[in-house]
Each structure stands twice: as C-alpha cells, then as structure tokens.
Amino acid sequence: MEVKSTPSQQPNLLIDQAIVPGDVVLHLSNISTNKIKLGLGLRQDADTIKATNMGLLKHSRPNKYWVESSTKRYIPTAGDAVLGIVIDSKPDNFVLDIKGPNLAFLPVLAFEGGTRKNIPKYEVGTLVYVRVVKANKIMNPEVACTDANGKSAEFGSLKDGYMFETSTGLSQMLLSSPTCPVLDALGKKLSFELAVGLNGRVWVDASSPEAVVLVSNSIMNSEFLSDTQQKIMVKTLLKKIEL
Amino acid sequence: MEFVNLQGIRLDGRRPKELRQLCAEIGVVSKADGSAAFEMGNTRVIAAVFGPRAVQNRSQKIANRALVRCEYSMAKFSTGDRVRRPKGDRRSMEISLVIRQTMEACIMTQLMPNSQIDICLQVLQADGGTRSACINAATLALADAGIPMCDIVVSCSAGYLNTTPLLDLNYIEDSGGGPDVTVGILAKMNKVTLLQMDNKLPFDTFEKVMQLAIDGCEAISKYIREVLLENTKQLEYRRGL
Numbered sequence: 383m384e385v386k387s388t389p390s391q392q393p394n395l396l397i398d399q400a401i402v403p404g405d406v407v408l409h410l411s412n413i414s415t416n417k418i419k420l421g422l423g424l425r426q427d428a429d430t431i432k433a434t435n436m437g438l439l440k441h442s443r444p445n446k447y448w449v450e451s452s453t454k455r456y457i458p459t460a461g462d463a464v465l466g467i468v469i470d471s472k473p474d475n476f477v478l479d480i481k482g483p484n485l486a487f488l489p490v491l492a493f494e495g496g497t498r499k500n501i502p503k504y505e506v507g508t509l510v511y512v513r514v515v516k517a518n519k520i521m522n523p524e525v526a527c528t529d530a531n532g533k534s535a536e537f538g539s540l541k542d543g544y545m546f547e548t549s550t551g552l553s554q555m556l557l558s559s560p561t562c563p564v565l566d567a568l569g570k571k572l573s574f575e576l577a578v579g580l581n582g583r584v585w586v587d588a589s590s591p592e593a594v595v596l597v598s599n600s601i602m603n604s605e606f607l608s609d610t611q612q613k614i615m616v617k618t619l620l621k622k623i624e625l
Numbered sequence: 626m627e628f629v630n631l632q633g634i635r636l637d638g639r640r641p642k643e644l645r646q647l648c649a650e651i652g653v654v655s656k657a658d659g660s661a662a663f664e665m666g667n668t669r670v671i672a673a674v675f676g677p678r679a680v681q682n683r684s685q686k687i688a689n690r691a692l693v694r695c696e697y698s699m700a701k702f703s704t705g706d707r708v709r710r711p712k713g714d715r716r717s718m719e720i721s722l723v724i725r726q727t728m729e730a731c732i733m734t735q736l737m738p739n740s741q742i743d744i745c746l747q748v749l750q751a752d753g754g755t756r757s758a759c760i761n762a763a764t765l766a767l768a769d770a771g772i773p774m775c776d777i778v779v780s781c782s783a784g785y786l787n788t789t790p791l792l793d794l795n796y797i798e799d800s801g802g803g804p805d806v807t808v809g810i811l812a813k814m815n816k817v818t819l820l821q822m823d824n825k826l827p828f829d830t831f832e833k834v835m836q837l838a839i840d841g842c843e844a845i846s847k848y849i850r851e852v853l854l855e856n857t858k859q860l861e862y863r864r865g866l
C-alpha cells in the first residue's frame with residue numbers, strides 16, 4: 383500500500399487527540415480501497431471525514447473511528463441498557479423518557495412471557511431498567527424489558543432506592559472493566575445494589591439510607607478523580623459513616 | 626467626537642485593529658445540557674443549551690429536522706442606566722432571530738428530526754458587541770452539549786469612525802453613529818453565515834471593514850478552539866486516562 387501524504391493529512395497522528403467540530407480527521411483519498419466505519423461524532427463531507435462533536439478521536443483496528451466525549455444528553459444506540467422514567471401509558475406502549483432527543487416506546491408485550499393478560503401496571507414516574515432494541519433517527523426509539531433471548535435478565539422496574547443523573551462519560555466509566563476503582567473500594571466495605579444506564583442515570587439501593595447517600599455521593603464525586611484520588615475519597619467518606 | 630486620537634489610540638486605549646480581551650469558560654450552568662460564559666472586554670454573556678429533547682409544543686414539531694429555539698435577554702442591570710424593557714421587545718426579538726439563524730447554519734439539524742434544541746442567552750454586562758459575544762458563547766455551549774455541528778461559528782464586529790476601520794466596537798463607539806458591521810463565519814469552511822450592517826458605507830471601505838471583521842473572527846476562532854481543546858484534555862486528565 384502506497385500512502386503519500388503530508389504529516390497533517392496522516393490520519394494516525396490525530397488518533398487519541400482532542401478534536402473540535404469542523405476538524406478534518408481523514409482524507410478518503412489517502413486510504414486504500416477498504417471500507418471504514420464511522421461512529422458517533424464523525425461525518426463524511428465529500429472527500430473528507432469531519433468531526434461534528436468535540437472530544438477525543440478514537441480508532442479501533444482495522445477500520446473503526448469514533449469520537450469519545452462526555453455529555454449530559456444521550457443518543458440512543460441499539461443494545462444499550464438504559465434507565466427510563468415512565469411519563470405516559472398508552473394501550474400499546476409505555477412512553478419513557480430516556481434523556482434522548484425523542485421519547486422511547488416500551489411495548490406492553492416486551493416482557494418475558496408477556497401477553498395481553500399480564501401487562502404490568504407502571505404508573506407515571508416509575509423507573510424502569512430497559513434495553514434499547516431499535517434506534518434510528520426517524521422513529522422514536524423502542525426499548526424492551528428482555529434481553530436478546532427474550533429472558534427478563536434483571537430488566538424491569540426498579541423499586542425503592544435512589545436515582546441520580548450524571549454524564550454519559552461517567553456511566554461508561556462505571557460499566558468499564560476492570561471494575562472502576564470507586565465501585566471496587568465501595569464494594570469492599572458496603573453491600574449495595576447498583577443499576578447503571580448508559581444514558582447517564584444511576585440507581586442505587588442499599589439496606590440503610592446512609593449507605594445509599596454515601597454510595598451515590600462518592601459516585602458523583604468520582605467523575606474527575608484519578609484512581610488513587612477515588613480510593614482516598616471513598617476512604618474518607620467511609621470514615622464519616624462509622625462515627 | 627474624537628474616537629481615535631492622533632497617536633492612533635482609541636477611547637479605551639486600544640489600537641484600531643485590536644480585539645478586547647477574551648475570556649471563556651465551559652460548563653457554568655450545571656442544570657443545562659451544555660453551557661458557557663463568554664467575555665469580550667466588559668461584555669459578558671452566559672449561554673445555556675437544552676436538548677436535543679422531545680418537542681414540547683406538538684404543533685411546532687418538524688418531521689425532517691430539529692427545531693432550534695433561541696432566547697436572548699439582557700439583564701436589567703447590564704447597561705449603565707437601568708432601563709426597564711418588556712420581555713419581548715423588538716430589539717431582543719430581532720437579535721434572537723439573528724442568532725437562531727446563525728446557529729441553525731452550523732447545527733446538523735437533519736440528524737435529530739422531531740426534536741428541539743433551546744439556546745438561552747443572557748447578557749450580564751453590555752458594552753457593545755453583545756450579538757457577537759452571544760454567538761460565540763452559543764457555539765461553546767452547543768459544543769459542550771455534544772450537539773453535532775458541521776463547523777464552529779464565530780462572530781465579530783467592526784466599524785468605521787474618524788475615517789479609520791475599528792475592530793470590535795465597544796458601547797461608546799457603537800453609539801457614535803458610525804457604520805457597524807457584524808460578521809459571523811464558519812471558521813474552518815471560511816463561509817459567511819451572518820452579515821449585518823447599520824448605516825451606509827462606500828463599497829471599497831466596506832470591503833476593508835469586512836476584511837477586518839473577518840480577521841477578528843479568525844482570531845476569536847483560534848481562541849475558541851483552544852478553549853474547547855483544553856476542556857477535552859482537562860476531562861481526560863482529571864479522569865487519569
């Protein structure tokens with residue numbers, strides 16, 4: 383493969399670099415014939431690939447490019463597990479707010495063994511842990527309370543506990559492996575239940591209210607802290623609760 | 626009135642082709658999806674962006690693109706003498722419209738059909754050039770909200786007083802009665818999205834003044850770019866990635 387390009391046009395130089403909207407990321411003429419796949423935040427404009435969001439340009443071999451950023455809003459993607467709030471119930475669908483550009487529909491039959499007879503009674507305001515099934519820009523996203531095999535797999539309404547909103551970046555961090563340091567440190571001392579939606583909503587439940595407050599505060603604080611800072615922060619918070 | 630003295634210094638001590646000091650901060654309103662504060666000298670504005678979210682008023686829904694709404698308002702205490710303006714006065718309505726059209730040019734609205742984006746702009750301190758400052762602040766806030774944009778819009782004004790083209794007019798120069806050209810450009814694509822002029826100018830002078838405003842825009846776009854890059858780096862740095 384012969385790639386003749388000036389340094390500014392070399393795509394690999396921009397990988398893992400911060401970019402802003404309008405930046406030319408790639409020149410298609412520089413790439414050999416194989417296809418490339420564009421993720422969030424990149425668009426093709428004639429012969430170039432341009433950024434539409436600010437963030438870090440990421441590349442995964444062999445041909446995937448996307449922009450990694452942290453926002454307070456969520457763009458639905460099929461397969462994501464999210465936390466939605468019921469805002470209306472229609473005969474065929476529950477209408478859910480998933481922090482996206484459009485309201486999401488949860489069909490009343492999209493439950494494990496769901497029939498017309500056993501439709502769950504979700505009141506307005508119920509928090510539901512769901513999976514995005516269909517997501518395209520023209521239609522409202524469709525979500526379901528089952529995994530890909532039709533099993534309920536922990537999806538469904540979340541009772542009690544406490545829900546708070548964070549950025550999408552933080553929720554991705556909480557779900558990443560190896561376990562994020564803040565959860566690791568908390569898990570050694572406390573027992574609690576956690577549901578993280580990729581749309582930046584986090585639900586926490588524990589036996590005592592103190593534990594719920596502590597867990598949610600330390601998660602909210604951890605967004606801009608390094609690994610060691612997170613561990614120290616959790617330690618100081620835990621000391622306070624033991625008094 | 627003498628706006629430029631014999632040494633070529635303006636009333637506030639600037640040279641004719643000098644911008645005022647710029648200062649920008651991202652993420653100043655925690656409840657908004659994206660927000661920014663922008664200062665040009667003594668002009669200070671705050672921009673907050675909400676959305677893309679479901680359209681609130683169903684009759685305003687557009688099937689093939691996002692609805693962009695813009696609300697510009699000046700704080701009662703923002704000017705020297707306290708003027709009581711009703712909320713929807715003609716001046717702020719006109720500026721809201723201008724800013725909305727300018728921002729719509731860069732937002733990729735076709736990617737978010739049936740949704741709505743609200744841009745709220747509040748002038749905290751007005752010292753000329755609030756229109757440009759609002760556009761710059763809105764760009765930063767939209768980028769912070771993660772709304773897809775084809776490019777960065779920047780705006781700057783220029784005027785012509787005492788037979789000298791002046792960059793970035795302040796309030797005294799603005800009310801001096803001379804021509805005032807406000808230009809908004811898409812920084813990378815080099816396209817003009819906004820061009821407004823009060824008063825008349827001969828054609829050859831107009832070209833000079835407009836070129837000066839475009840040069841000003843380029844300087845501002847460089848600054849805005851730096852702020853955005855710095856913001857991204859800071860996020861990553863603090864997270865220790």
